[in-house]
Amino acid sequence: MEQVNYLDSTGLGVFIAALKSTKEYHSEMRLEGLQSRVQRLFEITGLNSIMNIESTVQGGK
């Protein structure tokens, strides 16, 4: 998700739907390379505690 620099509640909703879908089909979802701005929204909403989010150091791959 390195190229994502803007996300709103609609976008968060898409990830929630995706997470639900992975549970349904017994698969996994992992989010990688979030920009700090985008990661902040996951933290504010508490979604980071239920989603597998791989934090990367900014500027690193």
Place this chain on the structure above:
Amino acid sequence: MEHFDFIEIKIPAKAEYVGVVRLTASGIANRMGFNYEDIEDLKVAISEAISNAAEHAYQKDESGEVTVGFCLYQDRLEVMVADRGESFDLKEVRNNIGPYKNDKSIEDLREGGFGLFLIEALMDKVEIKNDYGVIVLMTKYLHENEVDINDDKISTTQ
């Protein structure tokens, strides 16, 4: 009375115009001397408020408008987002907002409807009036040191 500059913009209640106000907000906040993080917060919060107004208030009427007012004070920016159409149930909205909890089962997760929660998390003060349509009034304060840097005699074109 405390002096402020006022900017008002009226857009059709359609999703494609949210970005226009987002850019306007960014320009205004930048002019006032907000830092990058605060400008990003403002953009998300204002977009959420307009999306709410557009989606909830004008579901049946496609000719609606959303009015956005910016009050530029020395130490803060007030943004009001008003729809004048059919109102959504605020009590219900408020009851349905809040952070996700670990113990919630996956089936209970909401896919939408936490725009207002994001607004409250990103802004310093949020007030909602529900008399004639819905008005969301959001305030974000400038940090002291940034007020000094951006004295209002300085033009943005310099």
